[in-house]
Amino acid sequence: MKPSKLLLPASAALTALAYRRAVRSRLAPAIRIEEGVRSRHPQDLGRGLPDRADGTHRYPGRGYFEWWYFDAYFEDGHACVAGILDPDIYRLSRRSSQVFLNLYTPDGRSFHNFVDIPREKLKASPEGCRLELEGNTIRGGYPEWEVDLEHRGFAAHLRFRSELPGWALGSGELLFGSLEYPRVFGWAVPQPRAEVSGWLAYPGARVEVKGTGYHDHNWGNLAMPLYFSHWHWGRVFHPQATLVFADIATRRRCGPVRIPLLLLGLEGSLEMETCRAEWSYSDYRSDPQGAQVYPTRMACRFEERDVLGELEFQVLKELEVNDLLAHAGLPLPLCRVLGAALARPCYYRFLSGYRASLDVRGRRLELEGEAVQEYMIMALRGGRVPQDQAYRNFLPRVSPHAG
């Protein structure tokens, strides 16, 4: 037989193999338990997180990413957002890690520093949060973390002292697909709320600061735009209550489903967690560059463990708008074409006014104030408004009486 005669069956076999490899993580079955995920008892929530949750989860493979995030709002009007990102997922090469240090002054100025440093210089421990990247360090474990970052005259030397125990839903990892070919997205919140003190420096100033902060940690081994459509994240710091939430909407390959995670703390203790909150979004508005639209009203209702809650947010101000294609260096016309044809990823950070009505086992709380939220778009075409009713909750439901 001529070797050329084998080409056709060989190419068909290779095609079938390539297809199998591409979809194997989606074909392999998962194992889940209906209504198996319920809010833990407050005493269990109070046990917090082991140090390892905030250590590095450096998974092999090209999809790996991880970041440690801190923010703080100070009594004198300063604010700071800082952390370390590994690798810099906004660059295609993925050869650098990033220190980010954004400072906001009381007079309205903002300084954004994104410092790319070769990945091999990042030292991170899997046992706990011990990070060092060219002289910049983040270290800590419950109840105290220290952030020491500097770049060309900008500096943040802050101490975060926990006011609530750490939290994650389970191990913090959401499994997408099967145990056999696991793809995960991790979110742990070692400090849902912290008292922050230290000093900040920026050209022309060095200020001692004191305020309230937050620290979380994300990691994973999946290509996020293949799985996530968009997410909404935020928190409420009220003298009586703390709420931390994320509402992740997946792409159609996962359902599409909604993963609405919410944590409630009262004074110094965690009271309830839920992944059944119901969110609705309305009054979409185009951003100043016309790249994407975002909702200006968000409402949420939840009921779990004899805790009932209703939240409403109204966007007051854009704190940050980031067109991620442009940020990656693509020319604007190409961003528009890609945005119309595929997706226009954008990141927004808002200051919102909130009203919250809580009934915690008979104790009623009416709260209002201002809160920071973010809206991240990963795989929505430019200007597309997602339909709330298209998404169902991510937990399995098979019994007629479940839920």
Added chain:
Amino acid sequence: MSPVNRKLLWGSGGNALLLGGLHRLHRDRLQTPVFPLGSMQARHPHDLNAGIPPHFDGAHPSPGNFYFEWWYFDAEMEDGHKVVCVVQRPDLRYPLKRRDCVMMLYIQTPQGEGMRHYVPFPLGDLEAATATCDVRVGGNRIRGEYPLWELRLGYRDIRIELDFRNLTPGWARGTGSVVYGNDRRPEVLGWVVPQPRARVEGTLSYGGVDHRVRGLGYHDHNFGSVILFKYVKCWHWGRLVSGDLTLIYADVTHTRLMGNLRVPCLLIARGDRLLVEVGEGTEWEMLAEDYVPDEQGVQVYPRHVSIRFREREVSGLLDLRVRRVWEIKETMSVLGKPGGRLQKAAGRFLPTPCYYRFITDFRLDLDVAGESKAYTGDTITEYMILSLRRGQLPPQGYHLYDPAGLPSVVWRRWGERR
């Protein structure tokens, strides 16, 4: 067009068609389920004792050709009587027939004489409510919800009229439904235990004589729509009762399709409270050893099983030694007599399912908040083989316990290999 270009065109066109066909074939299975890892931790005792709602013990009809369901009750009476009652649909003794349901009644007299009856009924004769446990078939009825279940069953001269009253709350993980597959094609394996331990009272009638009886009982309920062979390789299951203690354990080993995942299960009740259960994050080590072939030569089974566990303030070591095989059910008799040449030859290549019930001596060393106590006795344990070849030992597998406290499936699957 040159012949090379034509071949290329044919080749790419064919491959595109092949891709399209494969995608169409797999379309329904290509949904990616999402689930939070580590979220199935053992519950706080307060939550564990909250009980289960009535509909958990109702019928769970599900579409598909593989739906099954049964309600199981057993009791051991103070006068030495033993009773087992099961209503099952369809009759899984004949899995391909699926036209009948069956009621199984077993009474063992204090003298050790057993009466076992399988009473088939047409599938349509069985009526079962979904909101609560209310099962009727051919004039027989099982009904109840916490804290009382009533059995009114009979066949020929046998009449079983028993009331099962809960001594502990009921138990289930979630709704009891373990969901395999994805949301478009879910396959369910369900297990709820409405009565981990119950006080039983009533009348047993046989041979024209009525016997007033009192004793301890157990009731569980299984259901599903899953083809078990696809996902489950084998399982160990057992239940011990000693004094005021009840312990139910299981260790399920999944097939390679599921990464040989092992799912342990343990529930301990003491007095009127559920003491502890296992979950993700529980220290759990089960060791099965001393495998020997059964007397029919169908499969091998372990004569010694030990389980070490630690959860919250409860830790223990359970040691189980098979005294004798009480029951063997093999499913390969279509291939000649058990242990025959044909069976042996087929068993080298094909899964050889087999179900064992053993009379087992147990010793449990239990430590609760520093207070240690030993329990000994004998009990019935089971070992179910679904997809192991003849003489094949189960794979080691892994479960989601990680001594550092957080399971990392990714690391376990991919980390060490690279």
